[in-house]
Amino acid sequence: LYITDGTQGGTMLLKDIEPTGNGLPVEKLLVGSVVLFRAFTYANGTELWVSDGTTGGTQLLVDLNPGAASGFPNDMVVFQNLAYFTALAPGSGREIWVSDGTAGGTSVYADLVTGPASSEAQIIGKLGNGILIEAWHPTAGRELWFDGLAGLAPNAAFSGGSVTVDGASLPATIDTAGTLTDADSSDFDTGTMTVTITSNGTANDSLLIENQGMSAGQIGTNATTVFFGGTAIGSFSGGSGTAPLVITFSGSSATPAAAQALMRAVQFDNSSASPSLAVRTIELQVSDENGNFSPITSIALTIGNIAASLQVSTQPSGATGSGPFAVQPVVEVVDAVGQVVTGFTGTVSAALSAGPSAASLSGTLSVNAVSGIATFTDLAIALAGTGYELTFSSGTLATAVSNAFNVTYGTPSQISIVVQPGSATQATTFATQPVIEIQDAGGNRVLNDNTTQITVSIATGTGASGATLSGTTTVTASSGQVVFTNLELDTAGSGYRLEFNGSTFTPVLSNPFNVAASGGTGGGSGGGDEGGCSTSGNQSWLWLVLL
Incomplete structure (x- = not known):
């Protein structure tokens, strides 16, 4: 493939498409700012190529019939910056294709005989606002066809699948980076843009158009008229609650650029102080002047900055x-x-x-x-x-x-009697010995305390005067517990209380308890004055009572 500026010096090889043979570039056609043409390589056969006038920008556009087999793109014509041609592909046979000069914008335009069978279509040429085609069809045979070329549908797309708007700063723009294009239309005159809340909408919701101003590049509104750069491009209605917001375009100023700016100015609002936080689905669709509708694009809208x-x-x-x-x-x-x-x-x-x-x-x-x-x-x-x-x-x-x-458990801070001393008999080990716990402030036994010593004594002013507490009166804690084992009191009496002291802890007193006298040692054997009971009249009655 050669390139020239019309002079001998400016004519040169642009790209050697097939270095081992002939690339045979033919069917060259200007589409927008690029040239589409047919060329051959051993690797891909005869396929559709594109060039922007540079070596790097000259390349295979689409391998219509994948592999070394050929798609043979033929009969190329241009209509409204789109190339229409016939080509052979495995899924459609030889049918009519369309391309905007990009790989993504190249596809089957009309599969006249559905499926892999071919209509063997040939484009004769343009005729008015359409193209004249010769093709075969199983019900009509080989006949002339005319396609009015309604053109391609516009394409609208939100920039992402979800958006979070600030619930404390409504209204908020839904998408400032959405895109809207129409490859074969210079304006959207008589077309529409419809924006709808399709799920979880409420009566307090609304869709509206941001009034940015009337300067260049800005979207403005006045009553029900919408402007782009100060020029009217259409009118709008609806948008309250779940009713769709509908913009009807009018005039040649409703260009794709104006429509895209409008898409980016659509806002969401909610009039409630406590709006529903359910995620809304918002859908947008555009139609052009030929009545072609874009695919529906949708976005999930979450209201943020509202306490949930x-x-x-x-x-x-x-x-x-x-x-x-x-x-x-x-x-x-x-x-x-x-x-x-x-x-x-x-x-x-x-x-x-x-x-x-x-x-x-x-x-x-x-x-x-x-x-x-x-x-x-x-x-x-x-x-x-x-x-x-x-x-x-x-x-x-x-x-x-x-x-x-x-x-x-925490650190030791108190002692507590968990087993009270019970009533006892003088000079006899208590049947129920007291047990003390070393506890934290919450009353939990401090299980790792094995050092605290607790000393027990008779509480001042309790029990019999002169009584003595004996046994092991100082005991060291084991796993936070102090167990006394052999305490006893030598004097009978009532109202005894024991006092337990340890380290810096506040002393604690036991409940009151009594100590009974031990049993008598005398025993009656009868007979003489040295022992037993006598019925002699000179015996003391006091002695008898004591016995």
Whole structure:
């Protein structure tokens, strides 16, 4: 393939299409800014090529009949910047094709004999606003055909599959990067653009056109007229609730560029203070002046920056019975896509929702969020246990549940009598010996305490005067427990209380208990004055009573 500027010096080889033979480039046709032509290579056969006038931009456009077989593109004509030609392909036989000069824009235009069979179509040439075709059809034989060439449908596409709009700053533009093209139309006169909320729409929703102004490149509105760069391009109606927004284009100023700018100016709004947070589906479709409709393009719209739920960003941990959790929970108020709603200042409350039934949550249970974040500072659970969970709530927002966590025993801070001394007999080891626990502030036994010593004594002012407590009165803790084993009192009496002291702990007193006198040692053997009972009249009645 050669290129020339019309001079001998400016005529040169552009590309050697088939270095081992002849490329035979023929059927050359200007389409827009590129040239389409037919050329041969041993690798691909005779196929459709394209060139932009550079060596790098000269290449195979589409391998119509894949592999070394040939598609033989023939009969090329241009109509409204589109090339129409006949070609052979496995799925359609030899039929009529169309190309806009790109691989994606090259496809079968009319499969006159459906399927792999061929109509053996030949394009005779252009005729008015169409092309004259000679083709075979099973019901009509080989005849002349005329195609009015309604042209290609426009193409509209949102730039992505989803968008999140700021619910605190509505109305919001749906897509500022959407694209709208029409390869064979210079304007959309009499065509339409229809935008519809097709799912989860509410009566408070609306679709509208942003009034950007009347300067160059801007979309403007006045009453029901829409403008591009200050020139009217059509009128609009609808858009309230679930009613579609419909723009009807008019005039030659409704160019594809104007229509694309309009697509990028469509906005979503909601008039409710608490809008539904369900994800809306918004669809857009465009028709051109020839009545061709673009494929429907859709986008999922989420309303963001509206409080929807809570999420725990910092989990509670390091909990002991000694006091507040070492790591306090932090809860975020988030929108439908998980972003913190910084304008939220409402109350967030914490409650115990799992764990031992005897446990309770203490501390400041409700706090106000600051910039959408609630920070707790003094939550505590006194009872050691496993599987605790906290649930956080705020009005109608979806609640959040913390990860499960455990509460362990803390540092020793108190002693407690867990087994009280029972009533006893003088000079006899108590039948029920006292047991003391070393506990944290929450009343949990400190299982790793094996050093604390507890000393027991008779509480001042209790029991019989002059009584003595004997046995092992100082005992060292084992796994947080002190067990006395051989305490006894030598004097009978009532209202005894024992006092337990240890290290810096506050002393504790036992419940009152009594000590009974031990049994008598005398025994009656009868007879003389040295022992037993006598019926002699000179015996003391007091002695008899004591016996």
